[in-house]
Amino acid sequence: MRKFKFLILFISNSLLVVAQNTPIYTWQQHLSFSNAKIILEVEGDIYCATENGIFIYNKNDYTINRLNKINGLSDFGVSSMSYDHENKIIIIFYNNTNIDLIKNNNIINIPDVKNKLILGEKKIHNTVIEKGIAYTSTSFGLLLVDLVNEEIIDTYKIGEDGNTFNINDCYIDDTCIFVATNNGVYFADKNSNALFNNNNWSWLPPNTNEVFEIDLADWGIVFNEQYPQIKIKKCRNYFIETTNQNIKIFNQGVLIYELIEDSNFTNIQDVWIDNNDALWVADSSNSLLKYNDFKFSYVIKPNGPSSNSIENLKLNDGFLFLTHNNKVNTVSRTDDLIDWTYWHKVDNAVCSEKIGNKTYLGSSSSGLWKKEGASFIRYVPGNTQNILDTNYYISNLTSDIEGNLWGSISNSGKALFVRTYDNHWDYFFMPQLPNDRDIRSLIIDDSGQKWGAVRAKGIFVYNDNGTIADKSDDQYKIMTTSLGNGNLPNQEVYTLAKDLDGDIWVGTQEGICVFYSPSAIFSGYNFDAQQIIVEENGFGQYLLSSEIVYSIAVDGGNRKWIGTLGSGLYLLSEDGTEEIYHFTKENSPLLSNNILDLEMNHTTGEIYISTDKGLMSFRNDATNSQSNISSITVFPNPVRQSYHDNIYINGLGYDSNVKITDINANLVFETNSNGGTAVWDGKDSNNQRVGTGVYLIFSSDQFGNEKAVGKILFIH
Numbered sequence: 001m002r003k004f005k006f007l008i009l010f011i012s013n014s015l016l017v018v019a020q021n022t023p024i025y026t027w028q029q030h031l032s033f034s035n036a037k038i039i040l041e042v043e044g045d046i047y048c049a050t051e052n053g054i055f056i057y058n059k060n061d062y063t064i065n066r067l068n069k070i071n072g073l074s075d076f077g078v079s080s081m082s083y084d085h086e087n088k089i090i091i092i093f094y095n096n097t098n099i100d101l102i103k104n105n106n107i108i109n110i111p112d113v114k115n116k117l118i119l120g121e122k123k124i125h126n127t128v129i130e131k132g133i134a135y136t137s138t139s140f141g142l143l144l145v146d147l148v149n150e151e152i153i154d155t156y157k158i159g160e161d162g163n164t165f166n167i168n169d170c171y172i173d174d175t176c177i178f179v180a181t182n183n184g185v186y187f188a189d190k191n192s193n194a195l196f197n198n199n200n201w202s203w204l205p206p207n208t209n210e211v212f213e214i215d216l217a218d219w220g221i222v223f224n225e226q227y228p229q230i231k232i233k234k235c236r237n238y239f240i241e242t243t244n245q246n247i248k249i250f251n252q253g254v255l256i257y258e259l260i261e262d263s264n265f266t267n268i269q270d271v272w273i274d275n276n277d278a279l280w281v282a283d284s285s286n287s288l289l290k291y292n293d294f295k296f297s298y299v300i301k302p303n304g305p306s307s308n309s310i311e312n313l314k315l316n317d318g319f320l321f322l323t324h325n326n327k328v329n330t331v332s333r334t335d336d337l338i339d340w341t342y343w344h345k346v347d348n349a350v351c352s353e354k355i356g357n358k359t360y361l362g363s364s365s366s367g368l369w370k371k372e373g374a375s376f377i378r379y380v381p382g383n384t385q386n387i388l389d390t391n392y393y394i395s396n397l398t399s400d401i402e403g404n405l406w407g408s409i410s411n412s413g414k415a416l417f418v419r420t421y422d423n424h425w426d427y428f429f430m431p432q433l434p435n436d437r438d439i440r441s442l443i444i445d446d447s448g449q450k451w452g453a454v455r456a457k458g459i460f461v462y463n464d465n466g467t468i469a470d471k472s473d474d475q476y477k478i479m480t481t482s483l484g485n486g487n488l489p490n491q492e493v494y495t496l497a498k499d500l501d502g503d504i505w506v507g508t509q510e511g512i513c514v515f516y517s518p519s520a521i522f523s524g525y526n527f528d529a530q531q532i533i534v535e536e537n538g539f540g541q542y543l544l545s546s547e548i549v550y551s552i553a554v555d556g557g558n559r560k561w562i563g564t565l566g567s568g569l570y571l572l573s574e575d576g577t578e579e580i581y582h583f584t585k586e587n588s589p590l591l592s593n594n595i596l597d598l599e600m601n602h603t604t605g606e607i608y609i610s611t612d613k614g615l616m617s618f619r620n621d622a623t624n625s626q627s628n629i630s631s632i633t634v635f636p637n638p639v640r641q642s643y644h645d646n647i648y649i650n651g652l653g654y655d656s657n658v659k660i661t662d663i664n665a666n667l668v669f670e671t672n673s674n675g676g677t678a679v680w681d682g683k684d685s686n687n688q689r690v691g692t693g694v695y696l697i698f699s700s701d702q703f704g705n706e707k708a709v710g711k712i713l714f715i716h
Contacts, residue, residue, distance in 0.1 A: 022606070022619045023645045024679055027070050027589040029053065030337055030608075030615040032304045036282035039272040040081040042090060046272075046280060048288045048300075049078035052308060052591060052613050054092075057288065057300045059274070064302050070589045074100050074109040076613065082127045082134065089147045091134050093124040101150060108150050113143065121166070126213075128170045135177065137167040142179060158186055158201050171214035171221065178204070178221070180211035185223055215239070218253040235273040242268050247281070249273070249294070257294045264289055264296050285328075305332035306342045308614035313599035316354035320599070320608060322615065323349040325364055337617070345369070345376040353397035353405060360405055362394025368407065387417055387425040396442035396452070404468070408439040408452055415439060416450060416462055424469065428462055432478045441495050445518045446502040453493040454478075458486060459506065461521050475522045479529075487528035489513055489545065497552035497560075499574075505560060507549030511542055512562070512576065532576040543576055553598035553607060556675025557622035557655070561607055563595025569609060571620075583618075591616060605650075605677055621646075622674035625654030632697070638713035639682060647712065649678045653701040660712070661696050668695060682714070692716045 022028065031052050038049040046057045053068040053076060069076050077095035084091070090102040099110040113122070121139040128135045129147070136143040141164060142156040158179060159165045165181035172178070177190045184207035194200050212227030217239040224232045233240045239250040244267050247259040267284040274280065279291035287301035305322050306329035314321045322332040329342035330349040343349075343361075346369045351362040361369040367390045368379040379388050388394075388409075395410040403421040413435040414427040434457065441453040450462045458480040465473045479486025492509035499505060504515040506529060513529035520527040532543040544562065551563035559580065562570040568584035583590050591613035599608040602624035609616045632651035636643055649658065658678040660669040668684045683689050697710040 024605070024619050024621050024648050025646065026619050028337070028617045029066075029068050029070055029589075029591070030304060030617065031068075032306060032308045032614065033302045034287050034306065035284050035308070036287045037269045037284070038078060038081055039270045039280050039282050039288070040083055040090070041272060041274050042083050043088075046274070046288070046300075047081060047090070048282060049081055049092075050287070052076045054078060054081075055288075055302050059276075064300065066302060068589075069591070072107045074098055074107070074111070076591055079124055080126055082129055084129045084132060084134070084147050087132050087148055089132075091127060091129070091145065091147060093127065093136070095123075097122050097124050097138075099145065101147060103147075110145070110150060110152065112152050113138075125167065126169045128172055130172050135170045135172065137170050137179065139166045140164060142167055142170060142177075154196060156195050156201075157198060159183075159198060168210070168212045168227075169214045171216065173216070173221075178214050180214045180223065182210040184208050185211050185214070217250065231270075233271065235271075236275065238273050240271050240273070242271050244268055247271060247279075249279075259291075259294070262296065264299075303338055303340055305334075305340055305615060306330075307332070309612075310596065310610040310615060311350045312352070313597045313608050313610050313615075314352045314354075315599050315601055315608070316352070316359070319354070321352040321354075321359075322610075323352055323361070325350045330363075331361065343371070343376075345371075350393075350395060351397045351407075353399055355399050355403055355405060360397055360407075362397050362407060364393050364395070364410075366390060367392045368394045384419070385425040387414070387427050393438075395439050398442055398444060400444050400448065406442065406444065406450060408442045410438045411436055415452065415454075415460065416442075418468055420468060426468060428464070428471070428474065428476070430460055430462070430476045430478070433457065433460055440493065443496045443498055443504070445498055445504060447519045449518065449521065451496050451504060451518075453496050453506075456491055458488055458491040459493055459496070461518075463522055477521055484526070484528065487513070487530075489531055489542070494548070494550045495552050495563075497554055499554045499560070500558040505552050505554075507552050507562070509548050511544040511547055512549055512552075514576070534577055543572075544570070551595055551598045551610075553600045555600055555607070555620055555622040556602050556605065556624040556677065557673075559622060559674070561598050561600070563598050563609070565594050568593040569595050569598075589616070602675075605675075621648065621677055621679045623650055623677040625656075625673070625676035626651050632699075632710045634697070634710055634712055637711075638715050641716045644682075647680045647682055649673075649680070649697060649710065650676060652676045652678060652699050652709070655702055657700040659698045659700075661698065662690075663694050663696070665696075673699075690714055 033050045033055055035051045036048050040047040044060050048055050056065045075094040075098040079095045080093045082091050092100040096114055098114040101108040118140050123139040125137040132148045134145040144154040146153045157164045165183050167179050167181050169180040176187045178187045185204040186201045187204050188195055188201045192200055209225050211223045211225055213224035213232050215222055215232050215234045222232055231242045241248040245261045249257045265281055265283040265286055269284050270282040272280045281289040289299055290297045307324045309324055310322050311325040312323045319333055319335050324330050325348050327347050329344050330346055331343035332340050334340045346361050346363055347366050348364045349361045350364045353360045359371045368388055370377045380390050393410040394407050396408040398406050405419040407417050415433050417427040419425050437457055438455040439452050443451050452460045460478050462476045481488045481491055490508040490510040495507040497505045504518050506513050513531050515529050517527055533540045534543050547567050548565040550565050553561040558574040560572040571581040585593050592611040594612040597610035605620040605623040606617050607620050634649050652673045656673040658671050661667055669680055671678055692714050695712045699709045
């Protein structure tokens with residue numbers, strides 16, 4: 001059992017300020033809260049569970065706080081919640097059958113069911129609380145959780161002929177416990193001491209079909225066989241029936257109000273009427289809705305992206321762009337990770353690139369678009385010199401140092417196209433490249449060559465020799481698993497990245513390979529990719545050869561962040577031979593082990609992580625180096641007695657040697673920077689926290705030039 005004191009976190013403004021005020025090695029979630037699922041009233045608060053977290057709305061002061069795996073919850077994917085009014089305990093169940101209790105601002109984890117091997121389906125449906133016991137309906141019986149003593153005390157197996165029924169719901173009255181099963185309804189004397197005995201449960205005629213819900217209405221107990229088309233709920237003096245588009249509210253057996261296809265909701269998941277007779281609606285698209293006097297009042301939704309389904313991340317001029325490849329609000333944009341704007345003009349946006357004051361968007365169904373100011377312009381044959389059409393799948397966008405826009409077209413013979421800075425359009429045909437393949441990644445190397453990852457075909461490299469308009473000197477090559485023609489470990493290539501040395505790192509279905517001489521592709525000399533050999537258990541093997549490497553990012557220290565499908569996130573040393581971190585959902589706040597995209601903020605060192613559950617970030621200890629170190633930033637400064645986390649020094653030269661001395665020039669600490677950032681824990685060489693005073697920072701660049709670059713004040 002794990003206990004965790006939870007805190008509600010508040011976040012500052014601007015990507016730079018947010019990151020600088022976020023301690024190094026800490027995580028944040030940046031999730032969409034549109035998909036509301038469950039409503040729970042707790043005293044003066046409304047708890048709303050969404051697909052990946054919980055937000056709490058205070059009805060008195062109108063504040064919104066978030067509760068997630070980073071600040072206390074043990075898991076994500078809430079399946080149900082209930083509240084013990086008598087003991088003031090919240091119980092939270094997760095899709096994976098993990099259980100959390102919230103009591104006295106502590107979160108207590110009960111992982112027994114999650115960790116137990118149970119044959120057949122393992123799923124928690126609903127719970128009813130009586131006298132401190134949560135009677136929990138599950139696929140493997142009626143589970144009893146003692147909320148006061150924080151333990152599971154029993155499981156009642158109910159069934160016939162040796163078969164245990166799936167229990168969907170439970171209802172308790174003055175004398176009996178009723179359970180809704182896949183074989184009708186069963187009941188037993190709630191005061192019996194032998195409810196563990198299957199023979200003490202009786203079938204309640206005439207129900208022979210599966211019953212999903214049981215609740216009490218003014219006209220008696222209601223057994224619902226029509227779930228999920230119809231859901232039922234007793235709320236104080238009201239009885240509510242809901243469908244995806246319809247809410248019926250009964251009082252004393254009389255229908256008093258009906259909401260039919262209200263434009264404010266699209267797919268109702270849950271409803272509740274609070275002690276002020278306000279109606280609350282959880283909607284899968286529009287989050288939490290409040291109705292006063294059964295008339296729409298307002299939406300309560302924490303800020304975040306429009307969707308947790310993310311096709312691509314791109315950081316441009318301080319703005320983080322998320323493309324979602326959907327019909328509604330297909331682009332989310334933020335410059336502070338707090339306030340988000342949504343663009344809905346373009347359907348199915350999958351990539352973006354910003355050049356000057358113009359933002360280009362590629363769509364999987366409607367071609368290329370440009371946003372300039374408030375206007376969206378769609379590119380058609382008439383304004384692209386017949387290069388693009390409106391139904392093209394523009395799968396990747398990037399730009400070169402001259403301001404030319406380059407893009408890839410999936411499933412087309414025009415695999416690569418360009419719009420030059422002076423509005424000349426062209427495409428580049430590669431006959432060896434099939435026209436039915438998705439192009440997954442597009443980068444430009446230090447020689448100006450364009451690299452594209454092609455589904456099941458490997459990589460294309462195109463060299464226009466710096467003369468876009470003259471194709472007579474162009475060259476291209478399709479690189480495969482063949483020796484002398486790329487030597488890829490697998491032709492399923494998912495991602496390409498250029499590191500600070502100009503090397504090209506390739507993520508495939510069978511790990512990683514590196515092109516150390518990309519400029520030699522057309523030289524006639526050997527250019528094949530090489531796989532990195534690492535030692536494991538005394539044997540040499542290729543780096544991550546059993547992993548699907550789906551995304552690669554390079555930080556300011558030239559270290560490699562590796563996103564995989566199924567195995568989480570790795571941080572590797574500059575040459576890939578050392579594993580620095582391996583984050584998974586089991587050992588970190590990661591939402592999922594499926595990492596779909598990575599984007600590095602080189603100014604702050606923060607890495608943005610797209611998973612199949614939504615967006616996260618991790619404050620890394622490496623930033624881009626500076627050629628002029630006349631001005632650095634130190635956070636925090638001053639360092640007060642209450643602060644015990646790391647201190648970071650940002651704005652240094654690449655791989656600098658950093659020395660910290662006291663005012664009398666006595667050496668206190670020495671380290672090397674990762675890129676342009678050095679980290680100090682505030683302790684001296686004897687592992688003791690330094691005392692009150694001013695400490696000087698000296699930095700030597702890679703040429704040995706040393707200078708004092710800053711001061712740190714400690715106050716105790």
